[in-house]
Amino acid sequence: MEEPIIEIRDLSKTYRGSDEPAVKSISLDINRNEIFGLLGPNGAGKTTTISILCGLFPATSGNVKIDGMDTQSEMSNIKHVIGVVPQDLALYPTLTAMENLTFFGNMFGLRGSVLRDRIFDCLTVFGMEKVANKRISSYSGGMKRRVNLIAGLLHHPKIIFLDEPTVGIDVQSRIVILDYLKKLNGEGTTIIYTSHYMEEAEHLCHRVAIIDRGRIISIGDPKDLLAQHPEFKNLENIFIHLTGKELRD
Amino acid sequence: MFKFFAAFRKEWLILIRDLAGLIVLFIMPMIMVIILSLVQEFGWNAISKEPKIDVVFVDQDHDSLSFMIRSGLIKTNTFQLITSEKNNNINSDMARELVRQGKYQIGLVVPKGATSAIQRKVQLMVNRVVSGIMMPVHNPFLDIVDKDSVNVVVFFDPAIKGTFKNTFMSSMKEFSLKIESSMIFSSFNKELHRMFPQFNTKDQDYKETVFFTEVYPSGKSQEIFPTPTQHNVPSWAIFAMFFIVIPLTSSIIKEREEGSMIRLHTIPVNYVTIFMSKVGVYLVVCFIQFLLMILSGIFILPLFGLPALDISTNFIPLILMAIATSLAALGYGIMVGTIARTHQQAAAFGSVSIVILAAVGGLWVPIYMMPGFMKTVAGFSPLNWAWAGFIDIFLRGGHFREILPEILKLLLFFITTMSIAGIYRKFKPITGA
Numbered sequence: 001m002e003e004p005i006i007e008i009r010d011l012s013k014t015y016r017g018s019d020e021p022a023v024k025s026i027s028l029d030i031n032r033n034e035i036f037g038l039l040g041p042n043g044a045g046k047t048t049t050i051s052i053l054c055g056l057f058p059a060t061s062g063n064v065k066i067d068g069m070d071t072q073s074e075m076s077n078i079k080h081v082i083g084v085v086p087q088d089l090a091l092y093p094t095l096t097a098m099e100n101l102t103f104f105g106n107m108f109g110l111r112g113s114v115l116r117d118r119i120f121d122c123l124t125v126f127g128m129e130k131v132a133n134k135r136i137s138s139y140s141g142g143m144k145r146r147v148n149l150i151a152g153l154l155h156h157p158k159i160i161f162l163d164e165p166t167v168g169i170d171v172q173s174r175i176v177i178l179d180y181l182k183k184l185n186g187e188g189t190t191i192i193y194t195s196h197y198m199e200e201a202e203h204l205c206h207r208v209a210i211i212d213r214g215r216i217i218s219i220g221d222p223k224d225l226l227a228q229h230p231e232f233k234n235l236e237n238i239f240i241h242l243t244g245k246e247l248r249d
Numbered sequence: 250m251f252k253f254f255a256a257f258r259k260e261w262l263i264l265i266r267d268l269a270g271l272i273v274l275f276i277m278p279m280i281m282v283i284i285l286s287l288v289q290e291f292g293w294n295a296i297s298k299e300p301k302i303d304v305v306f307v308d309q310d311h312d313s314l315s316f317m318i319r320s321g322l323i324k325t326n327t328f329q330l331i332t333s334e335k336n337n338n339i340n341s342d343m344a345r346e347l348v349r350q351g352k353y354q355i356g357l358v359v360p361k362g363a364t365s366a367i368q369r370k371v372q373l374m375v376n377r378v379v380s381g382i383m384m385p386v387h388n389p390f391l392d393i394v395d396k397d398s399v400n401v402v403v404f405f406d407p408a409i410k411g412t413f414k415n416t417f418m419s420s421m422k423e424f425s426l427k428i429e430s431s432m433i434f435s436s437f438n439k440e441l442h443r444m445f446p447q448f449n450t451k452d453q454d455y456k457e458t459v460f461f462t463e464v465y466p467s468g469k470s471q472e473i474f475p476t477p478t479q480h481n482v483p484s485w486a487i488f489a490m491f492f493i494v495i496p497l498t499s500s501i502i503k504e505r506e507e508g509s510m511i512r513l514h515t516i517p518v519n520y521v522t523i524f525m526s527k528v529g530v531y532l533v534v535c536f537i538q539f540l541l542m543i544l545s546g547i548f549i550l551p552l553f554g555l556p557a558l559d560i561s562t563n564f565i566p567l568i569l570m571a572i573a574t575s576l577a578a579l580g581y582g583i584m585v586g587t588i589a590r591t592h593q594q595a596a597a598f599g600s601v602s603i604v605i606l607a608a609v610g611g612l613w614v615p616i617y618m619m620p621g622f623m624k625t626v627a628g629f630s631p632l633n634w635a636w637a638g639f640i641d642i643f644l645r646g647g648h649f650r651e652i653l654p655e656i657l658k659l660l661l662f663f664i665t666t667m668s669i670a671g672i673y674r675k676f677k678p679i680t681g682a
Contacts, residue, residue: 091507152512
């Protein structure tokens with residue numbers, strides 16, 4: 001039996017000033033060493049769910065356990081085992097990639113040659129070792145995304161949360177990022193990932209949950225989902241079938 | 250501690266990368282101290298020598314009174330008398346019009362026969378006294394009606410400050426009293442000489458007998474002379490130091506807007522470390538600002554004719570006071586930056602609140618001149634605590650013991666504002682939740 005590393009029970013979130021919950025009674029388990037995709041249209045509740053799991057804000061109700069620890073009482077310990085790659089760039093534009101990564105590494109308690117080697121290895125993998133000492137503000141969008149990703153991985157977390165990590169970047173950068181995520185997963189890292197790119201999720205994820213209007217409307221292995229809906233030839237068609245063609249805010 | 254130093258380094262790098270911002274941070278407070286000290290010295294206090302204030306002077310008297318007023322005003326070295334306009338002598342109506350137009354701030358008309366009127370009035374008074382002694386039963390001078398009076402007209406520009414007007418009027422009253430005293434003495438002299446020609450009283454002149462010695466008691470063996478520089482530099486330095494709130498709040502909000510704060514919230518590092526790293530870096534900035542402003546007082550203000558700032562004072566209290574003031578300003582900045590949602594909110598609230606705290610704190614108008622209610626309010630302004638501490642050091646030669654209450658208040662303010670910021674950040678999510 002597969003062991004869950006994240007257990008979500010009846011998770012709900014209603015933002016202040018809003019009548020409609022952004023997340024409604026979500027319950028699911030994410031297994032250790034799994035690549036799990038949270039898919040959904042804009043405003044479906046993906047980012048809200050991930051933000052609660054990362055401790056950015058509390059849930060209105062429900063429980064979440066990460067690696068056996070409760071998010072309400074043990075968030076400071078949970079922060080040691082998770083890595084977060086936010087949807088928006090979370091870097092200091094006037095610092096270089098090396099300075100940014102050194103700072104975030106230091107904040108995880110990494111220092112000296114250990115940190116330097118990890119930064120260098122990551123930059124090399126992402127083809128950025130030659131521009132390591134250039135300021136982030138001078139980078140292209142794809143380069144910024146790559147550094148943004150590295151900053152969340154330096155401390156070798158057990159679980160990585162990625163909120164649309166490949167949005168707005170070129171194909172080459174996307175391939176490098178996805179390959180690296182597969183490599184990390186191969187080394188035992190659990191990856192929770194949100195995306196709008198169905199094809200990307202179909203190929204990368206072991207399981208996906210399609211979420212809409214704060215509820216999970218379908219969950220499973222992409223192959224199983226396709227088997228359940230033989231009338232559709234890919235995940236995107238199933239997604240459209242389940243969430244509709246209506247434009248979202 | 251390791252995380253603090255890492256965050257300090259990051260903060261420092263961000264600061265020094267913005268070279269233009271850094272120059273502004275250091276140069277603007279210096280310019281502010283210099284300009285405001287000069288404005289306050291020359292413009293408001295008007296106690297200096299240059300530039301002189303023009304007074305339209307219309308002399309219709311051409312006698313002792315107008316001579317004494319003329320020489321008295323010139324002697325103050327503050328006023329320059331204007332008697333003609335475009336090569337035409339100024340008369341009373343022209344003086345009024347020139348002041349009304351705002352071309353000159355003061356107009357003075359000494360009427361024709363003013364001195365004679367005073368002389369007649371004085372002579373009558375002396376005659377009454379002398380006759381009272383010589384002819385106690387029937388004094389004929391008591392029957393004479395005293396009709397003489399002198400009306401010196403002073404025109405004031407409506408825009409002139411009340412304190413300045415009062416100072417001018419005091420000077421004018423002093424001149425008239427002097428001339429009256431002098432005339433009374435001279436008339437008595439003449440009468441006595443007439444009555445007792447054997448005594449030589451003619452050469453006696455009236456001389457002032459009361460003199461004033463200004464003493465400024467200080468805690469130092471050598472008296473500290475309270476020059477305007479000693480007052481102005483600390484006041485404006487405190488004001489400028491509190492304006493560190495603006496770049497500090499900007500740094501906090503920028504970090505939030507750029508998303509880095511979101512990442513920091515997912516990292517095992519507490520808010521105190523992040524806040525304290527900012528305090529550390531900006532404390533260095535504040536201290537350099539303070540040093541530059543003090544150096545401006547010593548070396549730059551004298552170039553404009555102002556006395557140099559005297560810092561032959563107790564250095565340790567001065568440094569402690571500068572640190573305590575900086576910390577209070579930084580705590581306030583961290584609190585405003587944490588609570589404000591946008592740059593606009595932070596900049597508007599930060600700057601306006603500092604101006605208010607400075608105003609009620611006695612930086613512009615001395616507290617002893619404020620009404621009772623405002624004096625109570627002033628006691629709650631951190632800028633007032635800082636001002637009181639610096640004044641103790643700069644003007645009273647205060648030692649550590651004297652400024653300790655102010656230092657403690659400022660440190661308590663720092664701890665309170667930092668705690669508010671910490672609690673707010675702990676319970677208030679960064680995102681829109």
